[in-house]
Amino acid sequence: MKKDSHIDTELVNAYQAGDQKAIAKLVKRWHVIFCTKAYWLVKDTNLSKDIAQESWQTIMDKLHTLQKPSSFKNWALRIVYSKSLDALRERSRKLTKETEFEISQVSLVEDYKENTELKGSLLKAIKHLPEQQQIVLRLFYTEEYSLKEISDLLNISVGTTKSRLFHAREKLKLILKSKIGNT
Template sequence: MKKDKHIDAMLVEAYQAGDQKAIASLVKRWHFEFCKKAYFMVKDAAASKDIAQESWQTIMDKLHTLEKPSSFKSWALRIVYNKSLDVLRQQSKDRKQETKIETIQVAVDDDYKEDTALKKALLKAIQQLPMHQQIIVRLFYTEDYSLKEISDLLNISVGTAKSRLFHAREKLKLILKDNNYEN
């Protein structure tokens, strides 16, 4: 491990000194790992390749600011992680927009079922939750992420993810009860 850090440190220092070939060596060493990390988070091969590419662009732009070259791995993986979160946020925003469009389409349809009304009430109730609970509910129920995957994705413990999900469910029950949507 120290040997790897030493190699990374030498390549970073060479790049910072103006050796453009050093970045090619870093890419060879880390690109596949970046793609894997991004894929783990977004579960989309094409998006993970794009994330890795964008991460390299950021790395090349900011590498001169890295004060401790031996910390390249953690620094670069944090960039990949942040880019992955940006993609997940955008996907969530896109799905929210699609949900709004679907809700509008349902409202136009006069003979929708009680089931649809309950779904609308549930979506509205979810929007009333604190953001950290909304994210957990959406990742767990909509995206089918496990609690372990959610904890890794959000950089929280599994226990915290469980707790947030539990409290979100309890709050949803209260909101739905207050709006007369009981079973």
């Protein structure tokens, strides 16, 4: 290719003068080399072909601004090199995002397991409470009744409802603390 650098100069001059066939000849001369250089950097055949294609798009867009047609080789290879580095950075960004996503998924699974274990312990602890306290707990937390609604439903005073709820919470704390202390 060194011997034929004058051919590149002539083709660039011809393209800059308006000869559209000159770019096809440049592509024929350089496309495989561009793919090879891109592959050398990214180590992915399909990606290197994409990089070469993107490089040609940039070259065709900017070739009219090339002031020194004899420097086509270095100029074009610099474009391929830059596009390859961009592709590597993008791949790295995607890999980082995927890794972060996988870590967050693992964290969610661990949180879910911990929550499931906690819920299981809580349900077992609730079964150890007197039935009146279990009913008040379920109505208040599961059914989301207000204290007034629970008192009306069970035909007890609001004060008694509060008292049962308070004692149920306190007993749950003791039961859960003793279970946590035993594990």
